[in-house]
Amino acid sequence: MKAKNCLIFGGSGQIGTHLIRKLAKNNYRVTVVTRNLHQKSYKIKTQANAGFIDIFEAKITDELKIRSLFENTDICINLVGILYEKKKGNTFKNIHSIFPSILAKLCKEYNIKQFIHLSALGINEAVDSNYAKSKLDGETNILKNFPLATILRPSIVYSVDDNFTTNLMSLLNNLPVFPLYYFGKTKFMPIHCSDLTDIIYHIISKNIHSSIFECVGPEKLSFKEIIEKLLKLMGKKRVLIPFPIFLANISAKLFELLPNPPLTQDQLRLLKYDNVNTKKYKTNNEIGVPSKKYFDDEVKKYCYMWRTGGQYSTEKYQTNKNV
Numbered sequence: 001m002k003a004k005n006c007l008i009f010g011g012s013g014q015i016g017t018h019l020i021r022k023l024a025k026n027n028y029r030v031t032v033v034t035r036n037l038h039q040k041s042y043k044i045k046t047q048a049n050a051g052f053i054d055i056f057e058a059k060i061t062d063e064l065k066i067r068s069l070f071e072n073t074d075i076c077i078n079l080v081g082i083l084y085e086k087k088k089g090n091t092f093k094n095i096h097s098i099f100p101s102i103l104a105k106l107c108k109e110y111n112i113k114q115f116i117h118l119s120a121l122g123i124n125e126a127v128d129s130n131y132a133k134s135k136l137d138g139e140t141n142i143l144k145n146f147p148l149a150t151i152l153r154p155s156i157v158y159s160v161d162d163n164f165t166t167n168l169m170s171l172l173n174n175l176p177v178f179p180l181y182y183f184g185k186t187k188f189m190p191i192h193c194s195d196l197t198d199i200i201y202h203i204i205s206k207n208i209h210s211s212i213f214e215c216v217g218p219e220k221l222s223f224k225e226i227i228e229k230l231l232k233l234m235g236k237k238r239v240l241i242p243f244p245i246f247l248a249n250i251s252a253k254l255f256e257l258l259p260n261p262p263l264t265q266d267q268l269r270l271l272k273y274d275n276v277n278t279k280k281y282k283t284n285n286e287i288g289v290p291s292k293k294y295f296d297d298e299v300k301k302y303c304y305m306w307r308t309g310g311q312y313s314t315e316k317y318q319t320n321k322n323v
């Protein structure tokens with residue numbers, strides 16, 4: 001059977017690199033669009049056999065340039081997203097609302113079989129977050145231009161390549177006390193990146209379209225529980241203090257002056273809302289792809305670099321005293 005061609009935007013990120021491996025292993029050819037070929041090609045090219053991957057450099061705003069890629073595409077996947085806005089057009093509106101709308105329009109024009117777009121869980125509820133609003137507008141624009149699209153709304157996605165558990169462990173390592181916003185009560189259903197890519201693969205291989213799905217992991221954990229689990233896995237103790245929101249807002253405002261802020265005011269507003277399935281849409285469980293991976297088991301595989309002793313703190317070195 002002729003291999004299908006997948007066109008992936010944002011394929012150099014956490015979800016993208018996992019997805020390229022999954023698709024190429026299953027005989028799909030991928031073309032990955034990146035803003036910076038020199039910086040990202042090594043990361044992208046090493047995800048699968050060279051014959052399965054093409055890389056194309058383009059700005060996502062260059063419609064004329066990306067248009068040419070749609071001629072030989074069967075499936076288009078959009079993984080481009082940002083957590084905070086930067087200068088020079090890197091706004092939530094441009095990246096989460098306008099760009100997906102352009103992709104959907106091109107999918108319609110070129111008769112693409114499937115368009116899969118990564119949105120985010122909880123965006124209907126988080127009415128005062130600009131991130132959530134832009135993701136919601138993006139979904140509306142997509143469905144207007146290409147009603148066949150499949151939209152996935154994942155809870156927080158984690159893996160060894162994430163910006164979530166790894167950043168939290170680095171912060172926990174360096175700070176003697178750790179702030180809990182909203183008393184750490186906000187709930188999440190963290191999903192392992194490979195469980196999420198299994199869902200995307202299922203949607204592609206079963207040719208599922210025209211739906212919104214919420215993608216969740218098997219556990220409901222509060223922010224405080226996540227932090228406590230990470231501390232236990234790291235073998236460290238820290239003082240967790242509930243942080244007044246007015247102080248959190250001031251610190252977030254200051255963080256925003258940094259090139260990569262650990263927290264922004266918009267993220268703080270987003271943190272107010274639980275990030276769990278809403279029952280308004282089907283979840284991955286209901287389409288036959290339940291998440292299999294548990295937070296503790298997975299983070300245990302890579303948390304050792306934040307433990308005292310690094311790799312020598314792992315069970316392998318503890319049982320073999322001669323090494």
Ligand SMILES: NC(=O)c1ccc[n+]([C@@H]2O[C@H](COP(=O)([O-])OP(=O)(O)OC[C@H]3O[C@@H](n4cnc5c(N)ncnc54)[C@H](OP(=O)(O)O)[C@@H]3O)[C@@H](O)[C@H]2O)c1
Nearest residue numbers: 010012013014015034035079080081090118119120156157
């Ligand atoms: N990770 C999570 O916990 C999570 C949760 C819910 C939803 N999502 C959504 O899932 C999608 C993929 O997430 P991810 O974790 O894989 O993201 P990621 O690791 O941050 O990667 C996103 C990709 O988007 C591209 N990109 C980033 N900033 C851009 C910009 N200003 N202009 C153009 N392209 C830009 C980058 O590709 P190049 O540098 O190669 O151009 C990058 O590889 C996103 O839409 C995200 O919002 C993620």
